[in-house]
Every structure is written in C-alpha cells, then in structure tokens.
Amino acid sequence: MKMTELKAGDKAEIISIKARGEVATRLIDMGLVKGTRFKLIRKAPLGDPIEIMLRGFFLSLRLNEAENISVEKIGHVGDGKPMGGGRRGR
Secondary structure, eight states, rough: GGGOOOOOOOOOEEEEEOHHHHHHHHHHTTTTOOOOOEEEEEETTTSOEEEEEEETTTEEEEEHHHHEEEEEEEEOSSSSOOOOOTTOOO
C-alpha cells in the first residue's frame, strides 16, 4: 500500500521507496528508509501535505513525495502497539 492510503492515526513501516534522483536522496536524508516505522499524524484539509512522526520528530511530506513510498500498516491509533523498533535483518 502507498503512504497516501493511510488514515490519521495509522502506524506503518516503510517497505520500499520508488523515487529516483534528487527526490530519493532527499527522502533518505530525512530518515525515510526501508524498515522505518512511523505514525501518520494528520492530513491537511485538502489532503496535501501530510504529517508523520518518526524517530521522535514530525515531518511534513507532499503527496507527490508520499506516493513514492510503499508501506505495510502495522497498527492504528489506540491499539497500544509501540511504533519503535523496525524489523531489522529481514
């Protein structure tokens, strides 16, 4: 599933990034790499941008950037599951 398909409060883990070139470099520099877990905090009223929380900080992404990120949903708000600790060594 794509990051843009998540709803506010959903928790997910990054599976892959399909962006290339400058966009891919920028996403990696911001900490968006395979195995990173995050929580989608909110979407702007018109859906762009979205805000996520990862590694203790908040990050806003444009929809065209988030479209390039494939994720696996691992939880939702209020489920009591922590976000930390990715599945290292898969």
